[in-house]
Amino acid sequence: MPQIGEPAPSFSLPATDGSVHGPDGAAATVVVFTCNHCPYALAWHERIGAVAHDYSGQGVRVLAINPNDAGRYPRDSLEAMRARVEAGQFDAIPYLRDETQEVALAYDAKTTPDVFVLDAGGVLRYRGAPDADYEDPSQNAAYLRGALDAVLAEREPDPAQTTPVGCSIKWKPRSKPVD
Amino acid sequence: MTVELLFWDGCPSHPKALADLREAMSDLGLDPETILIREIREEVDAAAEDFVGSPTIRIDGSDIQPAEGEPYGLTCRVYHRRDGRISPTPDPADVREALLAAQAKPNDPVDLDPSAQAGSSSR
Numbered sequence: 001m002p003q004i005g006e007p008a009p010s011f012s013l014p015a016t017d018g019s020v021h022g023p024d025g026a027a028a029t030v031v032v033f034t035c036n037h038c039p040y041a042l043a044w045h046e047r048i049g050a051v052a053h054d055y056s057g058q059g060v061r062v063l064a065i066n067p068n069d070a071g072r073y074p075r076d077s078l079e080a081m082r083a084r085v086e087a088g089q090f091d092a093i094p095y096l097r098d099e100t101q102e103v104a105l106a107y108d109a110k111t112t113p114d115v116f117v118l119d120a121g122g123v124l125r126y127r128g129a130p131d132a133d134y135e136d137p138s139q140n141a142a143y144l145r146g147a148l149d150a151v152l153a154e155r156e157p158d159p160a161q162t163t164p165v166g167c168s169i170k171w172k173p174r175s176k177p178v179d
Numbered sequence: 180m181t182v183e184l185l186f187w188d189g190c191p192s193h194p195k196a197l198a199d200l201r202e203a204m205s206d207l208g209l210d211p212e213t214i215l216i217r218e219i220r221e222e223v224d225a226a227a228e229d230f231v232g233s234p235t236i237r238i239d240g241s242d243i244q245p246a247e248g249e250p251y252g253l254t255c256r257v258y259h260r261r262d263g264r265i266s267p268t269p270d271p272a273d274v275r276e277a278l279l280a281a282q283a284k285p286n287d288p289v290d291l292d293p294s295a296q297a298g299s300s301s302r
Contacts, residue, residue: 038254039256040267043267072252073252134266134267135264
């Protein structure tokens with residue numbers, strides 16, 4: 001489980017178009033575990049997309065990862081992910097498939113969404129929710145934006161950690177972490 | 180009127196849904212203590228109950244926002260607020276409207292005592 005201030009796990013995962021992505025030394029990388037069927041992930045989705053848009057000029061990359069067991073939750077299938085991308089819902093954000101759930105396990109992801117911010121050296125600087133209230137769009141992903149502003153200015157985010165809020169990751173039976 | 184809230188503990192939205200439901204019932208003069216709260220724990224229970232996600236609110240057995248075609252399962256349910264936002268809980272105005280509609284329905288005739296109907300209005 002990565003701790004704030006420690007190197008985050010590296011990974012390479014396929015996107016819906018077959019291209020492969022992972023943390024690559026961008027000025028900051030946002031890794032967000034998300035999915036298609038969770039109302040919390042959907043409620044925060046536009047705010048995270050706005051962050052990707054607003055910070056792209058500052059060298060920030062946003063990587064969305066769907067780790068859910070599509071066998072039990074067909075709405076999280078690769079085909080369903082592809083449909084959302086083709087519908088324009090992931091502009092400038094690669095939507096990655098964590099089929100083995102190994103990346104979600106390595107990050108100890110709990111929910112969709114669960115947001116991690118890495119600095120240019122791959123060190124984890126923030127983990128938690130995008131902001132304080134999924135119901136309030138005016139929150140505008142304030143925790144995430146604050147963390148990015150801090151990382152880009154080489155400061156420590158405050159807060160550096162919040163409690164992720166959302167739907168539990170849908171683990172495959174063999175993947176489910178032991179509490 | 181029978182009001183049920185079905186929930187799955189893997190989704191954190193049911194406390195807010197219950198609070199909204201209680202408030203709506205109180206506002207309409209209904210006793211929130213009569214809400215039947217039922218936890219759905221297993222997939223087999225979700226199938227048996229046609230449970231398409233948490234939270235689900237039923238009034239007299241009818242879902243306040245029917246979700247035809249949705250697969251049953253242990254998951255969080257997606258609702259749409261009246262302003263178009265996606266939410267894990269139903270719009271409180273929709274909850275209130277469903278309660279009002281149920282209140283306005285005439286009672287089932289088999290439950291009525293004919294002698295008590297004279298001069299009374301149905302609710």
